[in-house]
Amino acid sequence: MIFKDKRVLVTGGAIRIGRAICQTLAKSGAEICIHYNRSYKEAVELQDELIEAGASAHVAEANLMTETACNELMERAIALMGGVDILINNASVFNKQTLDEADMDSWLGELWPNFFAPVQLMRAFADQDIPGKVVNLLDRRVTSLDPSCVPYLISKRSLTDITKLAAMHYAPRIAVNGVAPGAVLPPPGESDDYIKEYAGPVPLKVQVSPDDIATAVKFVLENDTLTGQIIYVDGGQHLG
Numbered sequence: 001m002i003f004k005d006k007r008v009l010v011t012g013g014a015i016r017i018g019r020a021i022c023q024t025l026a027k028s029g030a031e032i033c034i035h036y037n038r039s040y041k042e043a044v045e046l047q048d049e050l051i052e053a054g055a056s057a058h059v060a061e062a063n064l065m066t067e068t069a070c071n072e073l074m075e076r077a078i079a080l081m082g083g084v085d086i087l088i089n090n091a092s093v094f095n096k097q098t099l100d101e102a103d104m105d106s107w108l109g110e111l112w113p114n115f116f117a118p119v120q121l122m123r124a125f126a127d128q129d130i131p132g133k134v135v136n137l138l139d140r141r142v143t144s145l146d147p148s149c150v151p152y153l154i155s156k157r158s159l160t161d162i163t164k165l166a167a168m169h170y171a172p173r174i175a176v177n178g179v180a181p182g183a184v185l186p187p188p189g190e191s192d193d194y195i196k197e198y199a200g201p202v203p204l205k206v207q208v209s210p211d212d213i214a215t216a217v218k219f220v221l222e223n224d225t226l227t228g229q230i231i232y233v234d235g236g237q238h239l240g
């Protein structure tokens, strides 16, 4: 039980990759606060599942589009668990938009949940003044200049940079790392064909699963020597 007594906040933890991260860390003994925005039903179902399996689990709602909402989420998680030792910034919005298509509303619609919220949550997390670890969910696209999803790409590239800056800034008290998935799941509303059509070549010719991402998050958290690292879990796709 490597994460016994560790209190973890997973943003966007109710479904998809966030759900797999919650399940994996709970299995290793962590107490989990499942953050959700719209997926209340799935969050409560996951909470029941984790409790049934012997873990401690909580749910907390927040629409991560304002500084106040981010601060209140951290306060709520601290109140529920008595503190937060590990922050997983997983919640995110993905839209395909070129530079021409993206207006300021769509820029902010991606920058807030994908970049500003993780930054503000890291700041609120650090204010606890206890040792901790942060994992930011990035994207293998951060090594490219993919013109098809510009606000998303910039939000994730910025989150990659702040991951390294925060690793330096918060050391030695807090380790900050990134996990960058390849094409794991199609965006909500798209079929599995989306991945085959748009994912592009994968050198290892493997399909990355939510469990592969969750295992990588766990690996990063287990190793006390890692900070400022970006782990690409993408079959080598970021190399292309």
Ligand SMILES: NC(=O)c1ccc[n+]([C@@H]2O[C@H](COP(=O)([O-])OP(=O)(O)OC[C@H]3O[C@@H](n4cnc5c(N)ncnc54)[C@H](OP(=O)(O)O)[C@@H]3O)[C@@H](O)[C@H]2O)c1
Residues within 6 Å of the ligand: 011, 012, 013, 014, 015, 016, 017, 018, 035, 036, 037, 038, 039, 040, 062, 063, 064, 065, 089, 090, 091, 092, 093, 094, 113, 137, 138, 139, 140, 180, 181, 182, 183, 184, 185, 186, 187, 188
């Ligand atoms: N899926 C992939 O193949 C892939 C590829 C590369 C990188 N990634 C990254 O890996 C992470 C997980 O991916 P995913 O596909 O599982 O994510 P996702 O389903 O697109 O989003 C995760 C959660 O983010 C939450 N969220 C969105 N807007 C929010 C807001 N305004 N306030 C609060 N929460 C909000 C949603 O919570 P509710 O459902 O509760 O509303 C959603 O369930 C993301 O950071 C993503 O960028 C994923």
